[in-house]
Amino acid sequence: MARSNDEVAALLQEYADLLAITGGDRFKARAYEKAVRAVAGYHGDIAGLDIKQLRAIPGVGKSIADKIGEYFEHGSVQAIEEVRARIPAGVRQLMAIPTLGPKKAAQLHHDLGISSIEELVDAIHHERLRDVKGFGPKTEQNILHGVELMQQAGDRVLINVAMDLAEEIVTGLAAVTGCSRCTYAGSLRRFRETIGDIDILAAAENPGPVMKAFRDLDLVGEVIAGGEKKTSIRTTKGLQVDLRVVPPQAWGAALQYFTGSKGHNIRTREMAVHAGLKLSEYGIFDVETGDLIVSETEEEVYRRLGLPWIPPTLREDRGEIEAAQRDELPELVTERDIRGDLHTHTDLTDGVSSLEDMVATAAARGYAYYAVTDHAPNLVMQRMSDDKMLAQREQVRELAARYPKLTLLHGTELNIDADGEVDWGPDFLAGFDLCVASVHSSFTQPREQMTRRLVRACENPYVNIIGHPTARLIGRRPPVDADLDELFRACARTGTALEINSFPDRLDLRDEHILWAKQHGVKFAINSDSHSTTHLAAIRYGVGTAQRGWLTKDDVINTWPLSRLKKFLRKGRA
Template sequence: MARSNEEVEALLREYADLLLITGGDAFRARAYEKAARAIGGHPVDVARLDAKGLREIPNVGKSIADKVVEFLRTGTMPAVEEARAAIPAGVRELTAIPALGPKKAMLLYEELRISSVDQLAQAIEEHKLRDLKGFGPKSEENILHGIGLLRAVGNRIPLHDAMDVADDIVAALSEVPGCQRCAYAGSLRRMKETVGDVDILVAAEDSAPFMDAFTGLPYTAEVIAHGLKKTSIRTTKGLQVDLRVLPLDSWGAGMLYFTGSKAHNIRVRAIAVRHGLKLSEYGLFEAKSGKKIASRSEEDVYARLGMDWIPPTLREDRGEVKAALEGSLPALLHESDLRGDLHTHTDLTDGLEPLENMIAKAERRGYAYYAVTDHAPKLYMQQMTEEKMLAQRERLRELDRGRGHRDTRLLHGVELNIDADGEVDWPGDFLEGFDMCVASVHSQFGQDRDTMTRRLVRACENPHVNIIGHPTTRLIGKRPGVDADLDEVFAACARTGTALEINAHPDRLDLSDENILRAKSHGVVFALDSDAHSTRDLDHMRYGVGMAQRGWLTTDDVINTWSLTRLRRFLRKKPTDGGR
């Protein structure tokens, strides 16, 4: 389950939101947001720190440290409780809607007594918002779109939150005597960006010890159902987890069945029927005699149906069954194929740790190369200057020269801001000095479709821009992607030799798998990056790999699986061969 860091981070972020809703000091709210981010990304569990140790974390002052100590001691943070009490019921619910900030949520309550998403949707339908200051037809349209996003997510939770739960449960149940196999299945195994519930499978002869251990886990809030074959719980975070215990001989069939997707399973079962067979979670059987044909491994089941084994991330009924029958499935890339990370930050801008720490973690991950890409000056709160950037470059070159036998080569890059008109921060002569440039949209997300498309295409056409970072700017469940003709952007990337980023941060996962598939059809190549702001963030690559696999990508498609020589050739931005 989540470390204390995540719990504290969530509370401090909530407090910052509550301060803004009640018209509190914006700078104070910002201070709590910065402290929340610093604690969330801190490598040491804050439950092990006293007030003095907490104050050593960047952006954590005495007042915040004292609040954290009190929460860790008592389980409550009185300042948050008091702020919650001052907010009318339902107003915080409104702030979860993308495109609706805390001040506007409070205004809606004060002027129209709106305190729920349903009430807000009804008010928009009746055009009641248009007479309010700061609202209009465009605002109504944006808020309705945000409500749609919120409802689409529903009770689903982000992939990484579900993964944390599943990893802990699998580890705990694997220690129960008699466990022969234990793994998670379902949409989590398929690496979908959000998860409705978690499916855990255990192979064992006796199910009772596992069901008892499962319901006795410390983060079990409710036992929904308790049986010998299936038990369901709800965790303290509200996530439903289902445990099934089956015989070892049925492991492969069970994993196939419970991994899904439903559409994939229907397609595979139809093939079984055509062969005179029946497929269930217990095995593949002859329909007439009931004789078991295959069950122990997924490979056996697929092979008996004349198919290659299909990686779980492809099992969405998007052509994978046909490819498996024809022997034409792609050799998907894996995390071990990544030779480097091309988008990371340090505490020179909004990162949480110094350059040296980030490099050391990259070395431990076994990277052949590693790029530092702190923000350029037009992300104004970072206060970047040419002098600071050049000093960082000199330090990076010094570290690179003095590395002796170490294998990780260091690249100096920058994350540029794509202005409203598609221009970037620095002139070409200054950009020439970087090993590589990532360019990203960080503001003015609401531009109309044509303007946003031209903005992104112009950035692609800049001869110094190598990668478009988090291309749609989406935050899952919080902010929709920008409105742009993505096919035109993808075509421009292919034409200019500009890579598109697959941002592995679990709040982004941008590009999505659907957009990866579309971009790949245009001949685009990709950079799979962590966008790390701390050493812990470097481990988010597993989620980006999941998106890349769902997009059918191979090592030829992802530039940071290439050798440094081939990568450098691509970074010279020769569009004729895409760097291949």
């Protein structure tokens, strides 16, 4: 099963939100929010820890550790249940709306008696919110967009949640006697940012043992449908997983078919028809004779259609067929190409792992270079100061001597304020090896103002990378409203890279924006934005997103040799 960390983190986050609603101690709420990051970023499964071990996790004190222990023992926490009971269920539902938040949800319930999403939407349409302090037409528009985001998300989950589950299932089924091959397919193999259900494909002459092993997995909540070729289950967490078992000789055709996308498959089937062939999940057949031509590997299937093998991340019917016909498919960037991570945090600000642990983990990953980029002082809640930053710089230099194969870069993540200014002036910024600059506030500025704000940051000679450029949080916060063409032109003109933030709830820039920005000649940085040693591995999701954006390693600055990277980071400065 997947680790319990995320489940506990969600519970602690809910408690922090409930404290905010009920007017509880804001410092207490902040302590729980810090514990959320600590638990989610912990390297092991906290379900196996006792109270003493829980308290040893940075950011988890005695009271929080006791609540976690109570949850594992009883399945609930009395203190949290008591606060829940004081707040109508509908208000807790309102809290989940992106752009609304717990305090405004409580205000709407107190002032207007709103206790459901339906009542909220109706109140907006009848302009009742405009009598409430702090609410106006712009706020109404943002709330409606937040409701739309929730409805679009539906039962979909972030890619990392689906990936963890899929890899667990594949590992279990691959060990079954008679199972010759097993992998995940569908939108997960294409690295879509959210996943509706998981497709697992296995190859076996006798599907019975594989199907039985699948139904007997501990994670199975219910069997939706069972058969010789396909079984569908719903996990205890509510996610649907479909298993298909095919004969080994049909593996390639089945993998191509069940990977999709629908648009891509329609194109390949049309190509088969025009060649007098039939393409199905069992292979390519001659229409006249019914004879099987090829089926064992994807490469054979594509080759018989007159195409080279097309990487799954490109299979979205966005020009990949035409590019393949012209022999112009890009050689996509891979995780092996990444030489270093250029956006990470430590426990000096909002990370939960120490500088030493983060560097050690980066070295273990085989990176050639690694940047620590803790937050700058304008993000006040992080309590950064000049002295703290300079002290960290000395620590970085001391650590560098212990890792001769790893070049350590001292950087920072600057806050782009409402006018496009950043935290420090030129003299202080000149001391950093690189600077990431990101929007962390004032997300609802008008389009023209937001665009100018981002462009000004690009024009700063010390800003090397625009972090999570649209500031979206998938399913929770919409992207900022900016003229992306103008931003992309500014990045290309000033030599500023755009980040592909690998954190699964960001994946920002997203694939369509990457395709768009590449046309302007923009360069990119695939970063993890790690706040824990466990987060560094999330770079795989940024790479998958970059592949969906058709990027090669030449497009990505942190695949470059250090000498070329350093030249880029100088950004034309004297």
